[in-house]
Amino acid sequence: MGETVTILITAIGALAIGVFIGRLLLQKVNTKAAQELAEKGKLIMKEAELTAETLKKDKILEAKEKYLQLKSEFEEEVNRKKNQIITNENKLKQKETTLNAQLEKVKRKEAEVDSLKENVEAQLEIVRKRKDDLEKKVDEKVRALEKVAQLSADEARDQLMETLKVEAESNASVLIKDIIDEAKLTGAKEAKKIVIESIQRTATEHAVENCVSIFHIESDDVKGKIIGREGRNIRALEAATGVEIIVDDTPEAIIISGFDPVRREVARLSLHRLVTDGRIHPARIEEIVTKTTQNIEEEIVEIGERTVIDLGIHGLHPELIKLVGRMRFRSSYGQNLLQHSREVARLCATMASELGLNAKRAKRAGLLHDIGKVWPEEPEIPHALLGMELAQKYKEHPEICNAIGAHHDEIEMTSMISPLIQACDAISGARPGARREVMESYIKRLKDLEALALDFDGVNKCYAIQAGRELRVLVDADSVSDTTAGQLSFDISQKIEKDMQYPGQIKVTVIREMRAVNYAK
Numbered sequence: 001m002g003e004t005v006t007i008l009i010t011a012i013g014a015l016a017i018g019v020f021i022g023r024l025l026l027q028k029v030n031t032k033a034a035q036e037l038a039e040k041g042k043l044i045m046k047e048a049e050l051t052a053e054t055l056k057k058d059k060i061l062e063a064k065e066k067y068l069q070l071k072s073e074f075e076e077e078v079n080r081k082k083n084q085i086i087t088n089e090n091k092l093k094q095k096e097t098t099l100n101a102q103l104e105k106v107k108r109k110e111a112e113v114d115s116l117k118e119n120v121e122a123q124l125e126i127v128r129k130r131k132d133d134l135e136k137k138v139d140e141k142v143r144a145l146e147k148v149a150q151l152s153a154d155e156a157r158d159q160l161m162e163t164l165k166v167e168a169e170s171n172a173s174v175l176i177k178d179i180i181d182e183a184k185l186t187g188a189k190e191a192k193k194i195v196i197e198s199i200q201r202t203a204t205e206h207a208v209e210n211c212v213s214i215f216h217i218e219s220d221d222v223k224g225k226i227i228g229r230e231g232r233n234i235r236a237l238e239a240a241t242g243v244e245i246i247v248d249d250t251p252e253a254i255i256i257s258g259f260d261p262v263r264r265e266v267a268r269l270s271l272h273r274l275v276t277d278g279r280i281h282p283a284r285i286e287e288i289v290t291k292t293t294q295n296i297e298e299e300i301v302e303i304g305e306r307t308v309i310d311l312g313i314h315g316l317h318p319e320l321i322k323l324v325g326r327m328r329f330r331s332s333y334g335q336n337l338l339q340h341s342r343e344v345a346r347l348c349a350t351m352a353s354e355l356g357l358n359a360k361r362a363k364r365a366g367l368l369h370d371i372g373k374v375w376p377e378e379p380e381i382p383h384a385l386l387g388m389e390l391a392q393k394y395k396e397h398p399e400i401c402n403a404i405g406a407h408h409d410e411i412e413m414t415s416m417i418s419p420l421i422q423a424c425d426a427i428s429g430a431r432p433g434a435r436r437e438v439m440e441s442y443i444k445r446l447k448d449l450e451a452l453a454l455d456f457d458g459v460n461k462c463y464a465i466q467a468g469r470e471l472r473v474l475v476d477a478d479s480v481s482d483t484t485a486g487q488l489s490f491d492i493s494q495k496i497e498k499d500m501q502y503p504g505q506i507k508v509t510v511i512r513e514m515r516a517v518n519y520a521k
Contacts, residue, residue, distance in 0.1 A: 215254040215271050223247050225280045226254065226271070236282035239474060239511065240289040241267040242463030258465065261329040266292050300325035307338065311345055313364050317394035324367065326374040331443070337374065340428050341367050347424035352417070358399075362417050365403040368396070369421050372404075384408045449506070452499060453492050458484075470507040471496075477514040485510045 217223070227234050227247055234245050243258035245267070254271065258264045270292045274280045277288075301318075304325030308316050316324075327338035345366035352362035371390055372383030388405030399415040406418045407425055446464040453462040453471060458479040463472045473492065480488060489510040496506055 236285045243267045244465040323371045343428045344424045365400040
């Protein structure tokens with residue numbers, strides 16, 4: 001037990017001595033590390049001071065360089081401004097010298113003017129004195145003459161003027177009469193010469209259009225295909241085109257009859273395509289007729305464009321070009337309207353050139369003078385006034401508009417081109433064989449017949465065929481029933497009897513067709 005306590009005490013003492021010695025050693029180590037850190041800090045401070053000093057010197061040098069550069073630029077700017085000021089001062093001095101010299105000249109001129117003014121005033125004074133002396137002498141002479149003639153000066157002047165006036169009027173009347181007589185003779189000769197030369201230079205062929213077209217086929221076997229089973233193909237073609245197809249014994253030919261040239265052309269081209277294709281049935285016929293109608297519209301535009309190019313007319317509105325193309329398929333009293341308008345345009349240009357007028361404007365007016373006849377709608381005003389309104393709508397020159405509207409005397413003529421259009425229109429229509437009055441009245445009667453039937457409700461299309469002896473009316477199946485179709489046919493026939501005059505009788509055929517169409521998608 002005692003030994004254990006002794007060992008324990010000894011261990012505790014050794015531990016205390018070890019702790020004391022360790023703390024002494026730790027304190028010594030910390031002191032050394034602190035000294036090393038202090039020395040390192042001093043070194044870093046010295047390096048930082050050196051770096052700062054170096055940077056300070058660099059910045060000072062840069063600042064000095066910048067200062068010297070700015071100073072140099074400032075001095076250069078100052079010198080430039082100074083030189084400019086000196087230059088401006090020199091210019092001002094020169095201008096001042098010049099102005100002083102001019103001022104001296106002005107002063108000298110003023111002195112000269114003052115001297116001249118004095119001389120002029122002196123001469124005017126002399127003139128006034130002489131004028132007064134002359135007036136006194138004239139008055140004395142007039143009084144002396146009045147005493148001799150026993151007339152006052154005013155009375156003598158009036159008598160002299162009256163005598164001269166009577167003599168001048170007499171001479172003028174004789175001269176005017178001679179001038180008028182000579183002008184009449186010369187004017188009539190010149191007018192005849194211009195008209196004859198224009199007609200000779202613009203001579204064209206004339207062919208009166210009729211109401212039938214001939215479609216040639218290679219073999220009569222095609223006629224059976226065109227007619228179809230129980231005539232369904234030919235009925236479909238007639239219903240789609242509005243013309244009459246005559247298939248008779250004429251070898252290798254089919255006759256297309258109709259008063260409208262556009263319809264006849266559509267029927268002819270459709271037949272050509274159907275025969276070439278070989279597939280002829282009602283559905284195919286309607287498809288071909290629709291495409292052909294579209295092609296005819298395109299051809300109308302091409303015809304109009306070729307016409308204006310041939311005549312050298314520029315800047316015409318596209319709608320007017322289209323109307324010009326429509327003239328190809330219209331006739332006036334049997335005369336082709338496009339050929340007539342082209343001829344009028346050339347005649348007008350020739351006459352205008354001879355008379356010293358605007359030939360291009362006259363040619364333009366001559367081509368457009370009958371555009372009112374080809375307007376698709378049926379207006380209530382004359383074609384000349386309608387054509388004038390169309391020309392005004394599409395910004396044509398006022399002289400051209402007046403010439404179009406006045407060529408049948410519907411309005412007053414306001415330009416020299418207007419009587420030219422009227423004269424050339426008469427010349428073109430008066431050529432032997434150019435026109436037939438009966439044809440025009442016949443076509444008008446057929447158009448009136450179609451328009452009468454179109455006024456009834458439910459009527460979609462209407463075609464006058466068989467030279468006006470038959471009227472085919474296509475109605476809407478939804479609005480017209482089988483029962484009312486017969487009543488509609490009767491009402492149209494009664495309306496024709498009441499409102500129209502016609503030879504023989506007219507057959508009214510109402511066609512009602514029900515179609516159900518759907519699409520598989």
